[in-house]
Amino acid sequence: MSKTTQAPNALRGVGNYIDDRFHLAKTGEKNLRKVFPNHWSFMLGEIALYSFIILLISGVFLTFWFKPSMVEIVYDGSYERLQGVPMSEAFASTLHIDFDVRGGFLMRQIHHWAALIFVAALVIHMLRVFFTGAFRKPREINWLIGVAIFALAMVEGLFGYSLPDDLPSGMGVRILQGVMLAIPLVGTYISMFLFGGEFPGDDIITRLYVLHVLLIPALLLALIVAHFMILWHQKHTQYPGLGRNDKTVVGTPMFPAFAVKAGGFFFFTFAVTAGLSAFIQVNPIHLFGPFAPTSITSGLQPDWYMGFMEGSLRIFPNWLDFTIPIGAGYPIMTAVLVPGLVIPGLIFGALALWPFVEQWITGDKRAHNIADRPRNAPVRTGLGVAGIIFYGVLWMAGANDVLSETFSIDLYLTTYIFRVMAIAGPILGFIITKRICLGLQRRDRETLEHGYESGVIQQLPSGEFIEVHKESSDETVEVLSSKRDPSSTALTDEDVDASGVENPDARKGMGKFRRKLAHWYTKDNVSVQGLEPHSGHHLHHSQEHLSEEGGDVER
Amino acid sequence: MTENNNNDNNEAGDEKPERVVGTPSASADERVVSEASAENESEHAGPYEPFETHIRSEEQQRRGEKMASAWFILATLAGIAFVAAYFVFPPNAADEPAIADPQISQYSNMLLGGTLTLAMFGIGAGMTVWARNVMPHYEVHSPYDELPSSDEEKGSFSEFFMKSADESGFTKRPLMRRTLIASMLPLGIAPVVLLRDLGPLPREALHHTPWENGRRMYIEGTHRALRAEDLDDDPYGMISALPAVDDDRYPHGISLDDQAKSVILLIKVPEGDWKDGMNDRVSEDSDETHMNWTYNGIVAYSKICTHVGCPAALYERTTHRILCPCHQSTFDATDAAKVVFGPAHRGLPQLPISVDDEGYLISTGDFNEPPGPTFWEYQRGGGS
Numbered sequence: 001m002s003k004t005t006q007a008p009n010a011l012r013g014v015g016n017y018i019d020d021r022f023h024l025a026k027t028g029e030k031n032l033r034k035v036f037p038n039h040w041s042f043m044l045g046e047i048a049l050y051s052f053i054i055l056l057i058s059g060v061f062l063t064f065w066f067k068p069s070m071v072e073i074v075y076d077g078s079y080e081r082l083q084g085v086p087m088s089e090a091f092a093s094t095l096h097i098d099f100d101v102r103g104g105f106l107m108r109q110i111h112h113w114a115a116l117i118f119v120a121a122l123v124i125h126m127l128r129v130f131f132t133g134a135f136r137k138p139r140e141i142n143w144l145i146g147v148a149i150f151a152l153a154m155v156e157g158l159f160g161y162s163l164p165d166d167l168p169s170g171m172g173v174r175i176l177q178g179v180m181l182a183i184p185l186v187g188t189y190i191s192m193f194l195f196g197g198e199f200p201g202d203d204i205i206t207r208l209y210v211l212h213v214l215l216i217p218a219l220l221l222a223l224i225v226a227h228f229m230i231l232w233h234q235k236h237t238q239y240p241g242l243g244r245n246d247k248t249v250v251g252t253p254m255f256p257a258f259a260v261k262a263g264g265f266f267f268f269t270f271a272v273t274a275g276l277s278a279f280i281q282v283n284p285i286h287l288f289g290p291f292a293p294t295s296i297t298s299g300l301q302p303d304w305y306m307g308f309m310e311g312s313l314r315i316f317p318n319w320l321d322f323t324i325p326i327g328a329g330y331p332i333m334t335a336v337l338v339p340g341l342v343i344p345g346l347i348f349g350a351l352a353l354w355p356f357v358e359q360w361i362t363g364d365k366r367a368h369n370i371a372d373r374p375r376n377a378p379v380r381t382g383l384g385v386a387g388i389i390f391y392g393v394l395w396m397a398g399a400n401d402v403l404s405e406t407f408s409i410d411l412y413l414t415t416y417i418f419r420v421m422a423i424a425g426p427i428l429g430f431i432i433t434k435r436i437c438l439g440l441q442r443r444d445r446e447t448l449e450h451g452y453e454s455g456v457i458q459q460l461p462s463g464e465f466i467e468v469h470k471e472s473s474d475e476t477v478e479v480l481s482s483k484r485d486p487s488s489t490a491l492t493d494e495d496v497d498a499s500g501v502e503n504p505d506a507r508k509g510m511g512k513f514r515r516k517l518a519h520w521y522t523k524d525n526v527s528v529q530g531l532e533p534h535s536g537h538h539l540h541h542s543q544e545h546l547s548e549e550g551g552d553v554e555r
Numbered sequence: 556m557t558e559n560n561n562n563d564n565n566e567a568g569d570e571k572p573e574r575v576v577g578t579p580s581a582s583a584d585e586r587v588v589s590e591a592s593a594e595n596e597s598e599h600a601g602p603y604e605p606f607e608t609h610i611r612s613e614e615q616q617r618r619g620e621k622m623a624s625a626w627f628i629l630a631t632l633a634g635i636a637f638v639a640a641y642f643v644f645p646p647n648a649a650d651e652p653a654i655a656d657p658q659i660s661q662y663s664n665m666l667l668g669g670t671l672t673l674a675m676f677g678i679g680a681g682m683t684v685w686a687r688n689v690m691p692h693y694e695v696h697s698p699y700d701e702l703p704s705s706d707e708e709k710g711s712f713s714e715f716f717m718k719s720a721d722e723s724g725f726t727k728r729p730l731m732r733r734t735l736i737a738s739m740l741p742l743g744i745a746p747v748v749l750l751r752d753l754g755p756l757p758r759e760a761l762h763h764t765p766w767e768n769g770r771r772m773y774i775e776g777t778h779r780a781l782r783a784e785d786l787d788d789d790p791y792g793m794i795s796a797l798p799a800v801d802d803d804r805y806p807h808g809i810s811l812d813d814q815a816k817s818v819i820l821l822i823k824v825p826e827g828d829w830k831d832g833m834n835d836r837v838s839e840d841s842d843e844t845h846m847n848w849t850y851n852g853i854v855a856y857s858k859i860c861t862h863v864g865c866p867a868a869l870y871e872r873t874t875h876r877i878l879c880p881c882h883q884s885t886f887d888a889t890d891a892a893k894v895v896f897g898p899a900h901r902g903l904p905q906l907p908i909s910v911d912d913e914g915y916l917i918s919t920g921d922f923n924e925p926p927g928p929t930f931w932e933y934q935r936g937g938g939s
Contacts, residue, residue, distance in 0.1 A: 004600060033602075035697040072806050078647045078655030086806030099655045100646045105664045106671070138702050171865060174815075175881065178863025178928035188757035188930050196754045198761065198812045199864070199927075203754075235699055243696065253603060253695045257686055264682030271675035278668020286657065293815035294775055294795065294858065296866040298880040313863065313898065314882045321900050328934040335898035336863060336928075369699050401880065411883060412896055 032255035037238035041132075043265060044125035050269040051118035052224060058111040059213065065101055067093040068163065068209030070202045079286055087165070087290035090205045094164040094285055109277035115160060116282070117273060119153050119305040126150060130354070130384050133372035134237040137365065140355040142230045147352045149223050152216055154305050159212040161303055164283075165205055168300050170291025173204060175313070179340035182333040200293060237371040240482035242475050246369045299402055304395070308347075311397030312339035315418045347391065354383075361517045363489030375444070376483050378437035379521045385433040386426035393421045434524065441483075441526035447472055448480040448533055477533045485527050488518035601691065609692040619688025623681040630677025637670035761933070762925045764798075764817040765809070766906055766918040771799035775818065778808065781916045786853050792823040793870040795858060798918070816926050818858040818866065819906050820877065821916070822888045826852060828875060832890035837905060837923040845891040848907040848923075850916070855906040856892045857926035860884055862899040864928040877903065900929040 007015070019025050036042070069089035075082050077092060078099045097104035126146055129135055135143035162173045177199050180191045196203035235249050244250045252258045276282075288297075302310050313336070320334040358380065359365070374381040396403070397418035404411040451469040459465050472480070490511075601608050611619070644663045647655045654660045704712075720726050771780045775795040786792060798817050800809040807814065833846040848854070856877070860867045865881035875888040876895065884897035892903035904922035911917045925933045 033695070033697070035695050072811070074806055078653075079657070080655075081657075099657075099660055102641055102644070102646055102654060102663065103667050105654070105660055106667045109664070109668070171881065174864045178865075181928045181930040182863075184931050186931075188761060188932065191930075192755055192757050192760070193750070193753040199815050200811050201754075233700075234702070235697075243694075247699055248696050249699055250694055250696050252693045257690050257693050260682050260686045260690065264679045264686065267675045267679030267682065271672050271679055274668050274675055275672040278665050278672055293811055294797070294818040294866055296868045296880055298869065300881065310882075316898055318894065318898050318900055323934075328932075330931055331900055331929055331933070333900045333929055335900060339898075340863075367702060401883070415883065415897075 031232075032253070034232065034254040035235070035249050035251045036254065036258045037236050037244075037249060037251035039239055041128045042236060044121055044128055046262065046265055047121035047269055048118055048125055049224065049228075050266045051114045051121055051273070052220070053266070054114040054270055054273055055111060055118060056217070056221075058107045058114060059217075061107045062097060062104075062111060063213060065093055065097045065104065066090070066163070066209075068206045069093075070165070070200070070205050082286065082289065085290065088205065090163060090165040091285070091290045094166070098286060106274075106277055109282055110273055111160075112282045113276045113280075114273050115157050116304060117269075119150075119157060122146075122150050122153055123305075126351070127384065127388070130351075131372075131374040131381055132237065132239075133368065133377055133380065135355045136368040137359070138234055138367050139230075139237070140359075142227055142234070143355055144352055145223050145227045145230070147348060149220060149227065150351075151348050152220050152223070156212060156216045156220065157303055157305055159208045159216070161283075161306075162208050163205060163212060164285045165291050166283075166285035166288040167291050167295065167297065168288055168302070169285075170200065170293070171296060171300060172302060172306070173208075174199065174293065175310075179313075179336055182336035182340065184330070184332060184337075200291075235369070237369055239371050240373070240479045242478045244370065246367065249369065299405070301399060301402070307396075307398035308391050308394040309339065309344065309398075311394040311400070311418070312343045314400055315394075315397045315415050315422065317419070343394070347387070350387070358521075361488060361490070361514065361521050362486070363518075364487075370482065373479075373483070375437040375440040377486065378434045378441070378524060379486075381437050382430040382434040386430040389425040389429040390422060393418060393425050397422070438524055438526060444480045444483070445526050445528050445531065448477065448528055448531055451534055452476075471534050481528055481531070481533060483528050485525055485529055486522040488522055490515045490518035491522065603693060603695050607693060607695045609694070611688055611691060616689045619684055622688065623684040626677045626681030626684060628677075630674045630681065633670045633673035633677055637667060637674060640666040640670050757932075761816070761927065761930065764921055764926065765800055765813050766798055766817055766921045768917075768919050769911065770918045771911070771915045772796040772819070772821075772918070773799045773808075781821070782914050783851055783853060783910050783916055784914075786821060786823040792872060794821045795819070795868070796821055796855075796916075815864075816857075816859065819855045820858045820867070820870065820888075820903075821853055821855050821908075822870065822875070822877075823853050824849075824875060824889050828889045830887065830890040832887075832893055835891060837907075841923070843907070845905055848905055848919075850908045850910060853908065853916070854888065855908045855918070856886070856888065856903040857906070857922060858903075859927045860899060861901050861903060861927070861929050862897070867903065 015025075067089045071089045072086055073089055073092060075085050075087050075092050075095070077083070077095055079095050082095065094108070097108055099105075129143065129146070158172065158176070162169045162176075177191050177195065180194070181187045183190060191199070194204070194207070195201040196207075236251075238244050238249055238251065241250070252261070301307070316335050316339045318333075318335040320338075322332055322334075324330040324332065372380075374384075397415075400414040400418060401411060403409065404414045409417075451471045454468045454470040456468040457465055458468055640663070643666065644652055644654050644659055647653050652659045654663045717726075725732055773779060773796060774781055774785075775797050778799075778801070780799055781794065781796055786794065796819050797807075797809060797814060800813070802808055802810070804810075809817075829846065833849075834844050837843050837845055837848060845854075858866050858868065860879040860881065862879065862882055862884045865879050867877050867879035867884065867886065869878040869880055870876070870888070871878065877886040877888055877892065878884075879897070879899070882898055884899035885895050886892040886899070886903050887895050892905065894900075894902055901924070904924040904926045906922050907919040909917055909919050
């Protein structure tokens with residue numbers, strides 16, 4: 001290549017000006033040289049980040065016209081069909097954005113679509129991190145920050161959905177208030193304080209607005225910055241491969257290649273959001289009409305990320321409700337409390353605790369930079385799939401009326417089906433996923449041992465037909481042989497030590513429990529330890545190979 | 556970012572023979588400083604090691620440049636079109652296509668959104684072509700930082716910290732330390748106290764509605780008072796009604812708060828369809844039965860679901876079931892609105908009704924139980 005171009009004087013001047021004040025040349029170069037491993041799954045978090053940026057831009061635009069006021073007015077604006085209809089100023093100003101501000105409709109749609117994509121990208125990114133074990137030491141704290149971002153994003157989305165004060169949005173707020181009222185002892189107090197009185201009151205939109213545009217975005221921004229700084233400092237995980245290990249990361253450097261790719265990807269994300277907003281209508285509040293506490297329409301659906309809450313509210317029965325027989329009697333509404341508080345608590349709690357639970361089970365205190373292939377951690381992968389199915393069933397149950405109508409199934413029957421699926425689905429999902437993982441492990445072992453099936457059939461002198469296996473590439477061998485057997489310190493500690501003293505852990509309840517979990521977590525595995533790659537006999541396949549794990553039968 | 560290195564390894568051709576797999580490249584950071592002297596590696600003089608940099612062929616780079624430029628030109632044109640599209644449709648113009656018309660608003664949305672999409676996509680595509688065809692493919696190695704500090708560093712830090720803490724007196728002077736902590740406590744409570752005026756205490760607010768003895772009722776959304784005969788003509792035998800209040804402060808004549816808790820369903824039930832539950836008393840401290848509170852086959856229930864407060868607005872005439880469309884709690888109108896399916900904790904509260912001298916339907920009191928979502932103290936006090 002030709003000579004290096006000299007930095008232009010202007011750039012040099014700016015650079016020197018900054019460096020004179022901040023001493024950044026060395027740090028700057030180090031960071032521009034930061035390496036990003038290449039894999040498509042690492043772009044999921046980027047989508048979330050870019051959607052958040054789009055949300056900030058479009059959100060600021062909307063605040064220029066939106067009036068977070070519940071003052072009831074009679075509409076006299078440009079949208080003819082609602083003229084003369086009483087509505088809140090919030091709803092009227094949203095109509096103004098749609099029908100009087102050029103590009104306002106587009107920006108509202110971009111804001112809404114970006115929110116849907118933001119949460120979706122968050123969730124998929126989180127699943128990627130979960131299934132590849134990228135939450136393990138040293139990245140547990142960043143995982144916790146991610147869980148907090150997820151929870152805040154949901155609340156942020158719900159509040160934003162509530163602001164235009166159209167019929168579905170007001171009903172969302174009503175349901176939120178109904179759940180609050182069900183909280184024992186303090187429910188009415190929480191509701192009265194949040195709403196400044198009874199439902200709907202005069203204050204709730206103003207208050208949700210401040211939370212939506214100031215407090216929660218500030219928290220989200222702080223958490224996202226922290227998430228990013230930690231990621232930057234600790235560097236990405238990477239998938240196993242040639243030259244990659246826990247000490248060395250391989251990939252594209254920040255400057256120039258990653259910066260250009262990531263910049264391009266930001267524009268792609270924005271293009272998709274803008275395209276959806278241009279051609280697929282979302283939340284057409286002018287068709288829904290203003291909120292009235294006495295009106296409702298059937299087939300109401302919340303934004304997708306609230307669907308699991310809606311679904312669990314629909315399918316959780318009132319059979320467990322009871323009344324505390326003191327005085328007049330105080331009700332415990334399990335049919336509201338479990339779906340409204342316990343289930344989200346369980347989902348977010350399980351997410352937050354899992355890295356620490358897994359670490360406790362395995363006793364693994366090492367730092368990991370190489371991501372697991374999901375199949376190599378079958379129990380974790382199975383649990384993840386069980387979680388997805390549980391969430392997914394609840395989510396679908398949130399649309400049981402739509403499903404009932406579309407497929408002509410009795411409405412109550414769908415409720416029963418979802419009740420069964422919510423319990424049976426995750427169990428089945430766990431078992432099936434674990435079996436699939438082990439099956440894939442067996443195939444990996446076989447590939448490692450014998451190479452890949454070439455598709456060439458040969459006849460042996462004995463007359464037997466065999467398929468010729470060829471040697472896998474070095475890359476494949478490296479990936480497959482990077483598998484480590486799951487282990488736990490709970491199992492390696494002897495029950496009785498050398499001097500005959502029983503291990504105290506084995507006797508205590510918690511220790512026993514941990515050993516049981518450790519056994520459950522590690523028992524099923526197809527080991528590749530000590531396996532010679534390509535040790536299989538490529539032309540002598542007449543005898544059966546039976547690995548000690550069983551099931552690895554090949555003809 | 557988006558590509559799988561497994562494949563690129565093979566396609567890039569350069570097999571990086573100089574490097575032994577897994578060699579610790581601990582000096583990577585130092586290496587980059589003295590990078591300029593790497594020129595003896597053939598003609599390559601880039602910032603990264605030659606074996607990490609898989610340069611594209613000159614033809615590919617030229618093709619890439621043309622492609623990327625084409626995308627950027629498209630993006631420029633689309634960006635100009637976006638600005639033009641903004642001015643095509645004015646807001647609320649007389650006798651001109653304006654975005655106040657929903658149809659035109661749609662066109663405007665598609666035109667603005669479409670051009671914006673193209674502009675963004677063009678830039679994104681151009682940059683991607685640039686990265687994939689003009690720039691080399693990089694496989695740069697860099698060490699992960701050793702995260703735990705060395706024992707010396709930790710020890711030094713800990714020693715410095717504790718020495719400083721001791722010197723400050725914080726550890727050695729408990730009186731000062733404890734009083735400082737104590738002084739923080741009231742301040743911690745202060746924000747909670749400051750929030751007290753967010754709203755009133757609940758007291759009996761949720762137990763009472765504008766319904767009272769002699770209150771007429773309006774068909775919801777109108778100011779027409781209901782008569783008992785209105786139910787006879789209604790093909791579905793169900794009317795949604797509000798108390799007849801005419802307060803000038805509100806466009807509807809009644810505040811949203813009052814609407815939210817006083818809206819009722821009036822249902823006409825044929826004589827033989829009533830079930831036994833109607834003979835129960837409306838509450839423990841009342842002698843009235845649910846049946847006493849009906850008038851001429853008309854029964855009035857709160858329309859607000861006792862689950863989480865959606866209007867239970869769907870009424871199935873043949874089975875006399877009231878269904879809430881939100882979470883599908885189902886109530887039997889002929890059986891004191893008891894829950895027959897779904898998550899609601901209790902039946903819908905009933906309103907006692909009658910007619911006045913002029914034949915208008917009236918309430919004769921408040922609901923037997925607080926209407927709306929069920930709450931902790933709903934059975935305490937209040938009521939009718």
